[in-house]
Amino acid sequence: MPSKVEGWKDEAYGNEVREHLLEFAxxxxxxxxxxxxxAWFERFKWWGLYHQRSGQESYFMMRIGTPNGVIEPGxxxxxxxxxxxxxxxxxxxxxxxxxxxxxxxxxxIQLHWIKLEDIPDIFEKLESVGLSTQQACxxxxxxxxxxxxxxxxxxxxxxxxxxAQELHETFKGNDDYAxxxxxxxxxxxxxxxxxxQGDINDLAFEPAEKHGEVGxxxxxxxxxxxxxxxxxxxxxxxxxxxxxxxxxxxxxxLFREYGDRDDRFNARIKFLMDEWGxxxxxxxxxxxxxxxxxETAGDDMRDEYTYNSGGNEGHDDHVGINExxxxxxxxxxxxxxxxxxxEDTLELAELxxxxxxxxxxxxxxxxxxxxDVPEENLGDLTSEPLLEDYSPNPSPFMRGSIACTxxxxxxxxxxxxxxxxxxxxxxLTDNVELPADHEDFHIHLxxxxxxxxxxxxxxxSLRGMKTRKDGExxxxxxxxxxxxxxxxxxxxxxxEMRVPADxxxxxxRNLVNNFKRLRAEGETFRDxxxxxxxxxxxxxxxxxxxxxxxxxMHNTKMTWYPYAEDDDMxxxxxxxxxxxxxxxxxx
Amino acid sequence: MTTDVHQLDDGAWIxxxxxxxxxxxxxxxxxxxxxxxxxxxxxLAEGFVKVGVDYPNIEARIAGQCxxxxxxxxxxxxxxxxxxxxxxxxxxxxxxxxxHFPGKHARNGASE
Ligand code: HEM
Ligand code: SF4
Ligand SMILES: [Zn+2]
Numbered sequence: 097m098p099s100k101v102e103g104w105k106d107e108a109y110g111n112e113v114r115e116h117l118l119e120f121a122x123x124x125x126x127x128x129x130x131x132x133x134x135a136w137f138e139r140f141k142w143w144g145l146y147h148q149r150s151g152q153e154s155y156f157m158m159r160i161g162t163p164n165g166v167i168e169p170g171x172x173x174x175x176x177x178x179x180x181x182x183x184x185x186x187x188x189x190x191x192x193x194x195x196x197x198x199x200x201x202x203x204x205i206q207l208h209w210i211k212l213e214d215i216p217d218i219f220e221k222l223e224s225v226g227l228s229t230q231q232a233c234x235x236x237x238x239x240x241x242x243x244x245x246x247x248x249x250x251x252x253x254x255x256x257x258x259x260a261q262e263l264h265e266t267f268k269g270n271d272d273y274a275x276x277x278x279x280x281x282x283x284x285x286x287x288x289x290x291x292x293q294g295d296i297n298d299l300a301f302e303p304a305e306k307h308g309e310v311g312x313x314x315x316x317x318x319x320x321x322x323x324x325x326x327x328x329x330x331x332x333x334x335x336x337x338x339x340x341x342x343x344x345x346x347x348x349x350l351f352r353e354y355g356d357r358d359d360r361f362n363a364r365i366k367f368l369m370d371e372w373g374x375x376x377x378x379x380x381x382x383x384x385x386x387x388x389x390x391e392t393a394g395d396d397m398r399d400e401y402t403y404n405s406g407g408n409e410g411h412d413d414h415v416g417i418n419e420x421x422x423x424x425x426x427x428x429x430x431x432x433x434x435x436x437x438x439e440d441t442l443e444l445a446e447l448x449x450x451x452x453x454x455x456x457x458x459x460x461x462x463x464x465x466x467x468d469v470p471e472e473n474l475g476d477l478t479s480e481p482l483l484e485d486y487s488p489n490p491s492p493f494m495r496g497s498i499a500c501t502x503x504x505x506x507x508x509x510x511x512x513x514x515x516x517x518x519x520x521x522x523x524l525t526d527n528v529e530l531p532a533d534h535e536d537f538h539i540h541l542x543x544x545x546x547x548x549x550x551x552x553x554x555x556x557s558l559r560g561m562k563t564r565k566d567g568e569x570x571x572x573x574x575x576x577x578x579x580x581x582x583x584x585x586x587x588x589x590x591x592e593m594r595v596p597a598d599x600x601x602x603x604x605r606n607l608v609n610n611f612k613r614l615r616a617e618g619e620t621f622r623d624x625x626x627x628x629x630x631x632x633x634x635x636x637x638x639x640x641x642x643x644x645x646x647x648x649m650h651n652t653k654m655t656w657y658p659y660a661e662d663d664d665m666x667x668x669x670x671x672x673x674x675x676x677x678x679x680x681x682x683x
Numbered sequence: 684m685t686t687d688v689h690q691l692d693d694g695a696w697i698x699x700x701x702x703x704x705x706x707x708x709x710x711x712x713x714x715x716x717x718x719x720x721x722x723x724x725x726x727l728a729e730g731f732v733k734v735g736v737d738y739p740n741i742e743a744r745i746a747g748q749c750x751x752x753x754x755x756x757x758x759x760x761x762x763x764x765x766x767x768x769x770x771x772x773x774x775x776x777x778x779x780x781x782x783h784f785p786g787k788h789a790r791n792g793a794s795e
Pocket of ligand 2: 502503510542545546
């Protein structure tokens with residue numbers, strides 16, 4: 097039997113939801129009938145709006161999809177203005193202030209505390225500069241990800257940016273693919289460093305050569321969610337760049353027809369891949385969903401992949417200053433846990449205009465890149481005060497930190513994430529020294545098993561849990577080690593479970609010290625982990641209290657907002673009207 | 684009015700008659716269960732997998748983990764609250780810290 101959500105989608109979904117959304121917005125929050133909340137909030141996701149968690153009713157997270165993370169000249173200023181004007185809630189965040197933007201692990205933008213009533217104005221502003229929230233969430237073609245410097249990278253063998261644009265234009269708002277069984281995540285990369293992260297997407301195009309032409313090999317079925325992490329599998333197909341969209345049509349139509357609509361937990365294509373295997377996947381694609389003969393896979397470039405390969409070489413996270421093929425430079429700036437204040441965002445927009453072309457890009461490591469900076473501007477740009485906070489040359493722990501949304505806004509979360517990770521990164525920077533040959537050391541913190549922060553592909557993976565300390569429940573983290581991408585991607589081994597959150601920095605310090613003591617000459621952290629079994633590794637972690645202080649040990653999910661002065665659920669002002677005034681709650 | 688129950692946002696919470704009522708991340712005490720070897724499981728709810736009604740009880744099978752021993756999996760049916768008067772539809776949640784006895788219920792079958 098089709099799931100409840102499928103029933104709602106049959107009644108209304110996709111493009112048509114916009115009209116309803118705007119009508120509700122005109123009339124105000126109360127206009128949505130209480131018994132239709134669930135159905136409408138499910139549908140609003142398709143337009144990039146996600147109802148925030150319990151205690152924050154009537155407030156939405158808004159996601160803006162920027163294909164391949166490309167923010168064109170003129171767009172960032174508008175994003176900053178919208179954040180400043182509309183993304184302010186009833187309480188402030190102690191690390192980030194009243195208004196901020198989140199740069200996400202899928203090269204998108206997230207704003208919080210958005211009021212339904214403001215959505216028409218926000219849409220108008222976004223659309224005036226060619227931005228949109230369409231299909232940023234929901235069961236649809238999501239934001240297309242790729243190498244963040246596509247088209248402007250010396251390592252590129254085929255320019256993937258026009259192909260990403262073609263896919264974006266073809267599949268955004270396309271009614272034939274508007275109602276898929278589940279989310280559909282696509283990555284496309286033309287460079288030989290592997291920074292598109294295709295391995296963890298539903299559909300991946302990776303550079304490969306055939307008949308002397310560089311096109312793409314196709315992989316299918318990657319994803320990290322739940323405890324069901326999968327790497328995308330090679331379906332033995334090569335396409336030239338001008339046919340990539342045809343294969344994308346075919347694969348997403350296959351998913352539309354064969355994906356499981358009865359059980360949302362089994363709907364992602366990774367589960368169909370489990371069932372069918374790559375040969376059958378290819379066969380069904382060929383027989384039913386494309387009208388030309390598929391070619392077998394070409395020669396890929398995976399053995400050259402450096403991105404997140406553990407080897408500390410290559411451009412890796414794109415932080416730093418690198419030359420573009422046109423002689424200009426791109427300047428990658430580190431944004432700790434991907435969150436940037438709205439004022440800083442406006443300042444960044446100004447700097448990008450003043451010193452570069454105005455184009456800014458988002459990476460899959462929650463960072464930003466200022467593009468097209470002429471050599472003679474580099475000195476002035478790097479002495480700007482903003483670059484003290486968002487450094488092109490950060491310390492490894494600042495640079496390697498990624499965190500998801502967590503209990504601040506997310507319904508699924510178990511623990512607090514971003515503010516905690518900020519405190520971790522600071523403490524580790526002050527107290528732990530990595531070996532000099534480990535500039536890249538990734539610590540990813542996800543508040544639950546959905547894995548939005550992609551913990552399984554980090555050197556140190558942290559995942560939200562609970563434990564008891566002196567009998568009292570406290571927030572805790574599972575610790576995994578040794579994950580990463582590269583030629584042979586590898587998911588982290590979960591070695592130490594339910595570590596109280598205030599003992600995690602001590603655990604990482606002890607681990608790093610043990611690594612320095614025991615490593616073979618030149619051995620990378622990833623190889624070090626791979627060479628040892630889980631028990632041995634667990635012994636090297638040694639959780640320990642230190643002078644690190646964690647203000648979020650209590651059950652932050654039980655608060656209406658973890659950082660509010662009076663954080664009691666009963667003290668929540670939500671739901672509120674369009675002016676933020678509390679409304680009587682019907683819950 | 685029949686009681687309308689479902690899980691949403693990937694099992695993050697249970698909706699009862701259109702209202703958000705039960706959330707993940709709480710600890711539940713489970714007794715007499717073969718979920719794990721503990722006499723009393725100290726169970727962290729991470730996701731609602733199935734929900735159902737066995738009048739007047741609202742029941743769920745929950746994915747999660749015993750934080751005492753580390754065993755993870757999905758519980759049997761567990762009463763998470765009651766709707767005593769289907770006409771008013773009012774939901775009364777159980778106290779999750781008190782002791783619960785998972786079993787085989789959800790007569791009206793499962794919805795997802
Ligand atoms: C309100 C906050 C959020 C909610 C409720 C949410 C919900 C979810 C859910 C339910 C999943 C697992 C389901 C699935 O993969 O099919 C998931 C996975 C994921 N989400 Fe989120 N998410 C939130 C924020 C974010 C953020 C900030 C990002 C960063 C772009 C993000 C990116 C991802 C990624 C990369 C995965 C892993 C999916 C995979 O490849 O399997 N999410 N999220
Ligand atoms: S990983 Fe879990 S807690 Fe973090 S944003 Fe995703 S769903 Fe929420
Ligand atoms: Zn147990």
